[in-house]
Structure formats: structure tokens, C-alpha cells
Amino acid sequence: MLGKLALAGIKNRRRDYLVLLAGLTMSAAIFYMFANLATNRAFIKANAVVSQASLIFGFGAVLLILITVVYIMYANSFLLSMRQHDYGLFMMLGATRKRVGELVFLETLILGTIATAIGIVLGLLMSKFLVGFLLNMLGLHLAHLSAFYVPAIIATAVLYVGLFILASLFNLIRLTRTTVLKLLHSDEQANQPKVKPFRQLIQGTLGIIFLAIGYWALAAITTLQMTAIPLALVTITLGTYLLFRATILVIIRGLRRTAWAKKHLNGFLLGQLNFRVHNYTRMLTIVSLLFAMALGAITVGSGYHRQLPMMAKTIGTYTIAVHDKTPAEQKLMDQLHVAYTATYTQKRQGKAVYYNGDEIAKQPVEQQRYKKSGQPEAHLYTQSLKDFKKSGTQDMDFMALALGKIGAYTPKILSAEQFAKQTGKTVTVTTIRVKDLQQDLKPLKQLNKLENKRFAAPASMTVGSYQGYEMMNGFFGGLEFMGYFLGIAFLAMLASCLMFKILSGAPGDQRRYRMLYKVGVRQNLMRWGIAKEIGILFLIPGIMGVIDVLFGLQMFKPLMGAPMSPYLGIGSTFLIFIGLYVIYYLITLALYWRIVLPKTTTD
Amino acid sequence: MTTATTVVDVHGLEKTYGKANERQYKALKDINFSVAEGEFVGIMGASGSGKTTLLNMLSTLDTPTKGDVIVNGHDVTKMRGNQLADFRAQEVGFIFQDFNLLESLTAEENIGLPLALKGTASKIMDQAIHEVAETLSIADLLQKYPAELSGGQKQRVAAARAIVHHPSILMGDEPTGALDSTSARELLDLLTTINQKQAMSVLLVTHDPFSASFCQRILFIKDGQIGSELKRGSQDRAAFYQQILNELGTFNE
Numbered sequence: 007m008l009g010k011l012a013l014a015g016i017k018n019r020r021r022d023y024l025v026l027l028a029g030l031t032m033s034a035a036i037f038y039m040f041a042n043l044a045t046n047r048a049f050i051k052a053n054a055v056v057s058q059a060s061l062i063f064g065f066g067a068v069l070l071i072l073i074t075v076v077y078i079m080y081a082n083s084f085l086l087s088m089r090q091h092d093y094g095l096f097m098m099l100g101a102t103r104k105r106v107g108e109l110v111f112l113e114t115l116i117l118g119t120i121a122t123a124i125g126i127v128l129g130l131l132m133s134k135f136l137v138g139f140l141l142n143m144l145g146l147h148l149a150h151l152s153a154f155y156v157p158a159i160i161a162t163a164v165l166y167v168g169l170f171i172l173a174s175l176f177n178l179i180r181l182t183r184t185t186v187l188k189l190l191h192s193d194e195q196a197n198q199p200k201v202k203p204f205r206q207l208i209q210g211t212l213g214i215i216f217l218a219i220g221y222w223a224l225a226a227i228t229t230l231q232m233t234a235i236p237l238a239l240v241t242i243t244l245g246t247y248l249l250f251r252a253t254i255l256v257i258i259r260g261l262r263r264t265a266w267a268k269k270h271l272n273g274f275l276l277g278q279l280n281f282r283v284h285n286y287t288r289m290l291t292i293v294s295l296l297f298a299m300a301l302g303a304i305t306v307g308s309g310y311h312r313q314l315p316m317m318a319k320t321i322g323t324y325t326i327a328v329h330d331k332t333p334a335e336q337k338l339m340d341q342l343h344v345a346y347t348a349t350y351t352q353k354r355q356g357k358a359v360y361y362n363g364d365e366i367a368k369q370p371v372e373q374q375r376y377k378k379s380g381q382p383e384a385h386l387y388t389q390s391l392k393d394f395k396k397s398g399t400q401d402m403d404f405m406a407l408a409l410g411k412i413g414a415y416t417p418k419i420l421s422a423e424q425f426a427k428q429t430g431k432t433v434t435v436t437t438i439r440v441k442d443l444q445q446d447l448k449p450l451k452q453l454n455k456l457e458n459k460r461f462a463a464p465a466s467m468t469v470g471s472y473q474g475y476e477m478m479n480g481f482f483g484g485l486e487f488m489g490y491f492l493g494i495a496f497l498a499m500l501a502s503c504l505m506f507k508i509l510s511g512a513p514g515d516q517r518r519y520r521m522l523y524k525v526g527v528r529q530n531l532m533r534w535g536i537a538k539e540i541g542i543l544f545l546i547p548g549i550m551g552v553i554d555v556l557f558g559l560q561m562f563k564p565l566m567g568a569p570m571s572p573y574l575g576i577g578s579t580f581l582i583f584i585g586l587y588v589i590y591y592l593i594t595l596a597l598y599w600r601i602v603l604p605k606t607t608t609d
Numbered sequence: 610m611t612t613a614t615t616v617v618d619v620h621g622l623e624k625t626y627g628k629a630n631e632r633q634y635k636a637l638k639d640i641n642f643s644v645a646e647g648e649f650v651g652i653m654g655a656s657g658s659g660k661t662t663l664l665n666m667l668s669t670l671d672t673p674t675k676g677d678v679i680v681n682g683h684d685v686t687k688m689r690g691n692q693l694a695d696f697r698a699q700e701v702g703f704i705f706q707d708f709n710l711l712e713s714l715t716a717e718e719n720i721g722l723p724l725a726l727k728g729t730a731s732k733i734m735d736q737a738i739h740e741v742a743e744t745l746s747i748a749d750l751l752q753k754y755p756a757e758l759s760g761g762q763k764q765r766v767a768a769a770r771a772i773v774h775h776p777s778i779l780m781g782d783e784p785t786g787a788l789d790s791t792s793a794r795e796l797l798d799l800l801t802t803i804n805q806k807q808a809m810s811v812l813l814v815t816h817d818p819f820s821a822s823f824c825q826r827i828l829f830i831k832d833g834q835i836g837s838e839l840k841r842g843s844q845d846r847a848a849f850y851q852q853i854l855n856e857l858g859t860f861n862e
Contacts, residue, residue, distance in 0.1 A: 262718075265731035273725055277713035521709045524670060525770075526698025527726060528691045 012109050015092045022088055025509075025597060026081060027121055029502045033077055034125020034166050036495045039133050040070050041158040043491070069299065070492075073499050075169065076292055078118075080503050082173040084510040085114065086180065091513075093181055103182050110181050111174045118170025126162055130154060137491075210252030216245030225560035234561070239295075246550055247291040254283045254546070271527065271535040278518075278539055282511070283546075289507050290547050293500050297551025300496030301583050302558050307489020308579045309562070309572050315443035318475035320382045323372045323403045324437035325446075326453055326470045331436060335456055339438065341449040346372055346386075346439040352408055355430030359408035359415035362425040367391040371404050372439065386439075395419050403470075407435050443475060451476075497583070501590035504547070508540060508594055512601040523604040532603060537595055544591045552580070615679075616778050616810045617644040617667060622676035624662055624833075636662045637833045640676070644778070647808040649801070651824035653857075655816060659833040664782055664814045668701050669693045681777035698726050702771030702779040702809075706786035708763045710755040716766045717742075717751040723774040741769045744806075745799060761792025765799065772803060778810045779803065785820050797823045818857060822850035829856065 016023055044067045089110070096106050134153035220242035227234040258280050267273045283290070324346075328335055348369035353360040370388035377383060389398050398404060399417045408415040420428060440446045450472045519532055559572040622640040627633040636659045644650050654660040665671035666678055669685050678685040681700050688696055702723075703709070710719050717738055724734045742748040745765050755763055764784060771779055781800070785793035801823055804811045813824060821827050823846065827839045839856055841849045 268721060268725050268731040268734055269728060270725055273718045273721070274711065274714060277711065277715075277718060281713050518711055518713070521711060523694075524668075524697070524703060524705075524709065525722060525726075526694050526696070526701070528694040530691070531726075 009109065011096065012092070012113060015089070016113075019088055022509075022601075023117075026085060026506075027117065027124075029506065030078075030081055030118070030121035031125040031128060033074060033499055033502065034122050034162060035129035035132055036498060037070060037074060037165070038126050038129025038158055038162040039137065040067065040491070040495060041161045042129070042133050042153070042155050043137075070495065070499075071165065073296060073496070073503075074165065077499050077503050077506075078166075078169045078173055080289070080506040080510070082114065082177065084506040085117070086177055087510040087513055089113070090181065090184075107178045107182050110177045114174040114177050115170055118173065119167060122163060122166040122170070125166070126159055129162070206252045206256060209248045213245045213248030213250075213252055216241045216248065218245075220245055221557035221560075224558050225563075227561045228564050238558075238561075242298075242554060243291060243295060246294055246554075247287060250283075250287045250290055250546070250550075254287070255280070258283065271522075271531055274522070275535050275539055278515075279542060282539075282543070286507065286543065289503065290543070290550075293504050294547035294550035294554065296496050296500030296503070297547050297587075298554030298558060300493045300500060301551060301580070302493075302555045303489045303491075303496065304493030304583055305489075305555060305559065305576050305579045306562050306572060307486045307491075307493060309574065309576070310486040310489065312575055313571075314475060314478055317478060318443060318471045320374070320471075321474035322406075322471035323374050323386055323401075323439065324470045325440045325443060326450060326457070326472045327407055327435055327437045328453065328457060329433055329435050329461060331434075332456070332460075335453060338449045338453045338456075339436070342438060342446050343441045344438055345441045347436060349434060349436045350407070351425075352433045352435060353425070353428045353430035354408060354415055354433060355428070357416055358418050360425060360428045360430060361417060361419045362422055363391055363395075363419045364422045364425075366394060366419060370394065371398060371401065373398060373401050373403070391419075407437070408433070437470070443472065493583075497586055501587065501594075504544065505590065505594045505597075508543060509597060509601070512598055515598075515602045516604075519602050520604045529603070533599060536598055536602060540595055540598060541591065544587070544594075548584070548587060614646045615643045616646050616648075616681055617642075617812065618677075618679040619643065619667070620677040620679075622663070622666060622678060623674045624659075624666065624671070625674045635833055637666070637673075640830075640833075640835055642828055642835060644810055644812060646810055647804070649804045649811045649813070649823070649825045651813045651815060651821040651827040652830055653815060653818075653821050653827055653853075654830035658830045660814045660816075660830050661782060662833075663830065664780060664812070667812070668703065668780055669697055698723055699774065700777050702774070702776040704764065704767050704771050704779070704781040704784040706783040708755070708760075708767045708787070710763055710767055710770075712755045714754075715751065716747065716753050716755070716758070716769075719755070719766055720751075720769045720773050722770060727774065737773055738769075741773045744803075745769050759792070760788050761795060764788060764792065764796050768796065768799060768803075772807070772809065775807075776809075778812060781811070781813045781815075783815055783817075784813070785815070785817065793820070818850060818853045821853055822846050827853065 093106050093110065096109075097103065130153050137153075220238040220240075223230055223234045223238040223241065230237065258276055261267055262273065262276045262280070267276055328339065331339065348371065350365050350369070351362055367390075370391075371394065372386040372388055374386055375383045399419065405414040405417060408417065440450070443450070454472055454476065519536075522532060559576075562572040619640055619642050622637055623635070624637040625633050625635050640663065652660050652663065662671065666673050667680065667685070669688065673686055676686070680696075683696060683700065685693075685696065697703075710716075711722075714722070720738050720741065721734050724737060729737075738751070739748065742751055745768060747762065747765050747769060750758060750762055750766065755766070758766065764787075768784075779800070784800075785796055788796060797820060800811055800813070803809055811824075813820065815821055825841050829836045829838070837856065839849075839852060844852070
């Protein structure tokens with residue numbers, strides 16, 4: 007009978023339960039995808055060219071587990087907040103604590119198990135399609151990646167079911183320890199946090215010091231090596247927490263004294279935040295860190311994605327060189343957006359390759375000059391034929407146009423008449439520099455393939471900066487993918503954490519907004535008030551997270567050497583990320599409105 | 610029927626719950642009465658008699674099925690959306706059984722809420738809050754949060770919030786229901802003072818004869834209809850109390 011009642015209770019709030027279930031399912035799916043990547047030895051071995059990659063995977067796994075624990079904690083408190091009134095009612099009706107305890111335990115566990123099961127299946131599907139899609143979009147290929155991997159399934163199931171058993175026990179203990187009356191009137195009592203100026207000042211100062219240490223550690227990763235990341239993680243967490251504790255309350259108190267606080271619902275908003283923020287400090291800290299990690303990961307990933315072509319550009323003066331082009335190659339070449347192209351006739355004999363001076367005069371060879379610092383100059387330059395004969399023939403890119411089995415032929419430039427008389431194997435070579443590598447990736451890839459087929463190694467080394475791009479892509483691809491993947495996973499989880507924490511406060515707010523309704527507050531005013539309140543709760547960790555990222559990107563400076571920089575072009579990445587964050591905010595807001603706002607006519 | 614201006618005028622009010630094709634329940638049937646300016650009127654009835662439904666109609670928290678409710682010249686039944694909210698905020702002061710104070714705000718901020726909603730300048734607001742706090746002798750409680758106040762103190766803060774913006778009528782829904790007898794008596798004395806000194810009309814819904822004995826006129830409601838009416842006239846409160854008890858004895862038969 008009690009079971010039936012409990013089921014009816016769930017049915018009545020099925021939409022809230024769907025939100026909860028969807029959140030938990032997504033979390034399990036994301037964890038499975040990650041576990042699939044992180045525990046798949048063959049995959050890691052094949053792709054961890056950079057020594058840091060496997061380290062990053064391990065680190066990511068630990069972080070993800072921590073986040074999952076926090077996430078389930080908040081989801082669980084949301085569940086409990088929805089149910090405790092019902093449980094109190096059951097007990098009042100005479101159900102024994104033991105019986106209600108069983109119900110609580112089962113309900114949590116069943117919900118968790120369902121979420122885990124669906125999550126793993128979803129994770130499998132996502133691994134198959136989403137990961138493939140992501141890789142495809144990034145133009146990456148990762149070897150030995152399979153969607154179905156038993157150890158990952160086991161890891162996910164064990165972690166999640168384990169955590170849910172813990173959560174069930176926690177709920178059981180909490181419910182059986184609280185009195186029936188407290189359950190029935192579970193509305194939170196306002197405990198007004200006290201402001202102690204001296205302590206607050208110390209907290210604030212300590213917070214800033216900790217943050218400074220953390221940011222410094224990230225910047226000094228080359229000297230600190232392995233200790234940098236854990237050090238930064240601990241100090242930034244502590245620093246953020248202390249700073250939040252010290253400042254937010256004081257700011258709110260300050261605002262409450264102003265005349266602004268006495269307009270419309272502003273006073274109410276500040277009052278709400280006042281006793282909210284105190285309880286939320288820990289959560290806001292975690293969320294700001296998650297925000298930073300998600301944004302950081304995506305920024306780094308997209309940084310690689312955007313900047314590899316730039317890096318590649320400096321590898322060679324031309325994008326690709328085609329020898330004795332075939333009609334098929336000509337077709338592909340026609341698709342390129344050409345910035346500069348030149349065609350030379352070569353005559354190869356012995357160890358030398360002969361060029362026609364007239365051709366070179368008409369189509370000078372573009373060359374790269376380097377600054378004293380070793381940085382390449384922004385623009386290419388050309389020489390007159392006379393100068394070119396003197397120094398230009400030593401240019402590596404030019405020499406690379408004629409590679410033999412034993413290395414490069416020595417280039418020699420002849421006059422038109424001499425060249426006509428010169429004997430040797432005639433080869434025509436066309437160099438092309440495209441305007442934007444990213445734009446022409448497809449035809450370049452095919453051209454490179456055809457070229458490699460016809461001129462097997464080591465001659466294939468000749469084909470310009472596109473070849474360099476492909477090599478680096480294989481090299482950094484794993485990092486880039488990790489960046490995107492972790493970023494999206496962190497974002498999904500952090501926003502859900504925040505969502506559940508905020509939503510678990512909704513039932514208490516229901517009463518408050520009902521009072522405001524009775525007193526005669528316009529519906530619109532209440533809507534705006536809620537939007538502001540939740541907006542601020544989203545904004546605080548967002549701002550802190552952005553600051554964290556701006557400092558944290560220092561960490562990647564050694565990995566992204568010049569001309570790449572972790573800071574280059576981060577604006578668009580930030581915008582996209584913030585866009586996603588805003589979507590989460592809007593979803594939370596819509597749910598909150600639905601739970602909290604009183605219906606216009608009474609019961 | 611009244612010589613002075615009327616603050617509340619109710620005509621042929623009906624409220625039916627349930628949809629047309631379902632089993633319907635008539636909570637109120639053809640209610641007619643009015644409250645004059647400065648009058649202290651009680652509405653008495655047992656649980657389920659429809660007295661709270663009636664108050665909800667008067668205060669626009671619920672809409673009637675039929676009939677008119679005119680409060681201070683406004684036809685409440687024709688209002689929609691924001692008009693309703695504004696009406697409640699400006700014309701009506703409320704005191705509820707469960708106080709309905711916002712626990713995240715101090716007493717001062719709670720009292721100031723109706724003024725803040727109107728967008729009153731903060732100086733005028735402070736002045737009004739302190740004035741009303743003096744009247745209700747809660748000036749020393751202003752900085753406290755509701756959690757730090759006793760039931761009687763909470764209800765006095767709620768009363769202050771109800772009258773701070775000088776509404777045309779003060780409505781109480783069992784305001785003494787959650788109070789001990791001393792606090793209840795203090796509150797009722799307070800309501801009487803407000804009624805007399807500020808000439809504010811008071812409409813009190815109660816099932817408690819003691820509370821009702823503070824009124825000048827009492828409407829007895831039973832099964833959704835006004836059954837009878839008692840006027841205090843010149844008798845003192847104790848005598849009126851006896852009269853109410855007698856009336857209840859016959860009324861409830």
C-alpha cells in the first residue's frame with residue numbers, strides 16, 4: 007500500500023523526476039564515454055604521442071569522478087527535497103520508520119540504477135556517433151577507438167551504483183533522524199549569517215594570496231613540472247572559497263543599506279541571496295572551478311584546432327608542391343584558393359637538378375626570413391634572379407622541390423639556352439600557396455594522398471606545409487580532442503550541479519512567492535526577481551571561472567610554442583561557451599518558474 | 610442602506626466549484642452586504658461555511674462565479690492580471706493566520722514591502738515604517754528577522770505591513786488563530802485602535818466568538834449564505850460576547 011502511495015507521489019511530480027533522471031543519465035553517459043577513452047589501453051598507446059596525453063587522461067578521470075560525486079550529492083538532495091513532505095505524511099499516517107526507510111532506500115536505488123543503465127546505453131551510442139562526429143569535424147583520426155568496451159561499462163556501473171547505494175544510505179539516515187514534524191514543515195529556517203569584519207578581512211586577504219599562488223603555479227609549470235597542477239588546484243579552490251565567503255556577504259549587506267534596495271523587489275532579492283549565498287559558497291566554488299576547467303579545456307582544444315594551420319604555415323613557404331601533375335590532380339588544384347603559384351621545369355641529372363633561369367625570373371621563389379629571435383617574419387619575400395642564384399638556391403623549401411632517394415639534389419640555375427641544351431630527366435613541379443589552409447583541407451588532403459602514392463618515401467617529404475600540418479595534427483590531435491571532450495563533459499555536469507542545487511531550494515521558495523502574490527506583487531515583477539536571483543547565482547561562478555581560465559591558460563604556453571599561443575582568438579570560444587552556459591541558465595529558470603510561481607487563481 | 614460611504618459592496622455573489630458537467634459544489638450562494646468606511650465588521654461561521662472563500666473573493670485571490678464585488682469604487686470582478694496585483698498591493702491590507710512574513714527579510718524590510726512595490730522614495734518609506742512601528746510598539750524589533758520573533762510579535766509586524774500603505778480596508782483571516790490568549794487580546798486591541806484612530810475599515814473573518822466580540826457588526830455565514838446579523842450598538846464588549854454566544858447557540862442548531 008505504501009509502495010503504491012510512493013509511486014503515486016512520483017507520478018504527480020513526474021516532470022521533476024524526468025529532469026532528475028535525464029540529468030543523471032547524461033552524467034552516466036558522459037562518464038562512460040570518458041571511461042571508454044581513458045581505460046582503453048590500446049587506444050591510449052596508439053594516440054599518446056605526447057607524453058602529457060596519458061597524464062591528462064588520468065587527471066581527467068580523477069576530476070570526472072570527483073565531479074560525479076558532487077553531482078550525485080546535489081541530485082540526491084534535490085530528490086530528497088521533493089520527497090520529504092510525502093515521507094513525513096506517511097509517517098504521520100502511522101507508517102513505521104523502518105518501512106519508510108525501506109521506501110526511501112529503494113526509491114533512490116531504483117532511480118539510480120535506471121539512470122545508470124540508460125546512461126551506459128546512451129554512452130555507448132554517443133561513443134559510436136558523437137565521438138565519431140567530433141573527430142570528423144576536427145579532421146582527426148584516432149586509432150583503436152571502439153564504442154563497446156567492457157571494462158569501461160564495469161567501471162561506470164560500479165561507480166554509479168556504488169554512489170547511489172551511498173546516497174540511499176545517506177537519505178535513509180537523514181530521514182530516520184529527522185522528526186515527523188520537521189519533515190512536514192521542511193521549509194528551510196532562515197539562519198542569518200553573521201558578518202565579522204575582522205575575520206572577513208583575513209579571509210579575503212588569505213583568499214587573494216591563495217589565488218595568487220595558484221595562478222603563479224600555473225604560469226610556472228615549466229619549473230614546477232608535475233607539482234604545478236595539484237598545487238594550483240588546491241590553492242585556487244581554497245582561494246575562491248575564502249574570497250566568496252569574505253566578499254559576497256559584505257557586498258550584499260552593503261547593497262541592502264542603499265536606497266536601491268528599497269525599490270520594488272530588490273530588497274527581497276537581496277534578502278534571498280543573503281541567506282542563499284552562504285549555503286551556496288561551497289557549491290559556487292566548485293562550480294566556478296568546473297566552469298574554469300570546462301572553458302579552459304575547450305579553449306585549449308579549439309586553440310590547437312585554430313592554430314595548427316598557422317603553425318603549419320611557418321613550416322614551408324608553399325602549401326603543397328605537385329610533381330608532373332595528372333589531370334586528376336589538376337582538377338583538385340583548380341579547387342584551391344590560390345595565393346601564389348609557380349611552375350618550374352626541372353632537369354635532374356646525377357646529384358644536380360637544373361632550373362630554367364627565365365622561369366624563376368618570371369615566377370620568383372617565395373622565401374621566408376627569420377627575425378633575430380628565431381621567429382619567422384609575417385610576410386614572405388622574393389629575390390631578383392641574380393640574388394637568388396647567390397643565396398636563394400640554398401633555401402630549404404626550394405631544395406626540397408627535388409628530393410631523391412639519397413636526399414636533395416643540388417639546385418643549379420641555367421640560362422634559357424643552356425637549360426634547353428641540358429640533358430636529364432625532365433620533371434615539372436608546381437608549388438601552390440593557398441590563402442587559408444583550413445578552407446582547402448579537403449582537396450589538399452586528396453592531393454597529398456595522390457602525390458604520396460606516385461612518389462613514395464622519402465620523396466613524399468617534399469610536399470610543403472600541408473604535410474607538416476598533417477603530421478602535427480596526428481601529434482596534437484589527441485590533445486585537441488581531449489580538450490573538446492572534457493570541456494563539454496565538464497560544462498554539462500557543472501551546469502546540472504548548479505541546476506539541481508538551485509532547484510532543490512525551489513519548494514521553499516514556493517511559499518515565499520505565494521506570500522508575495524497575496525501581498526499584491528505583479529507576476530512580471532516576480533518573474534524578473536527570480537530571473538535576477540538565479541542569474542546572479544549563475545554569474546558569480548561564471549566570472550570567477552573566466553578569471554581562472556585567463557590565468558590558467560599560462561599552463562599551456564610551453565605546449566603551444568610560438569607562433570601558437572593559448573590566448574590567440576579565445577574570444578569566439580568564450581562566446582560559444584557562454585552561450586551554452588546561458589542556455590543552461592534559461593532551462594533552470596524555466597523550471598524554477600514552473601515550480602515556484604503561484605498559479606493565478608487559487609486552489 | 611448605509612449613510613456613510615461604503616468601502617465594500619457585495620451584490621449577489623456566488624461561487625461554484627467544479628466544472629459544468631461534473632459534480633458541482635456551491636460554496637457561496639447569493640451573498641449581499643456592505644461595509645461602511647471606518648466600520649469594524651466580523652464574518653463568523655464554522656469550518657466549511659464559506660467564510661474564507663468569501664474573503665478570497667473580496668481580496669481578489671479568487672474569482673466569483675457570479676455577482677459583483679466593489680471595493681473602494683473598484684469593481685474587483687472586472688479586473689485582470691496586473692490590475693489585480695496592484696489592487697491587492699494598494700487597496701487591501703492583509704493579516705493571515707500564519708503571519709506570511711518573509712523570513713529572509715528583517716521586520717523593517719517586511720513592513721516596507723508594500724511601499725517598495727509602489728516605488729515609494731526611501732526617505733518617505735523610512736518615515737512611514739517608523740510611524741507605524743511606533744503605533745504598534747514594535748520599534749525595537751525592526752532589525753530582527755521573523756525567526757527571532759515570538760508569534761505575537763510576528764503578527765504585530767504583519768499588522769504593520771498590512772497598514773503601512775494606508776489601504777482602504779484591512780482584512781484579517783483568523784489573525785488570532787495561531788496566538789496565545791494574551792497575544793490574541795493584544796492584537797485585537799491593536800486592531801480596534803487602528804480602526805478607531807485611523808478610521809480604517811476592518812473586515813475580520815473568524816470562528817472565535819471572543820475575537821468577534823471586538824467587532825461592531827457581525828455577519829453569520831452558514832452553508833454559503835448569510836444567516837443572520839448582530840450589531841453591538843452601545844453595549845460593552847462583555848455583553849456583546851454573551852450575545853454572540855447565544856446567537857451561535859441558536860444559529861448552529
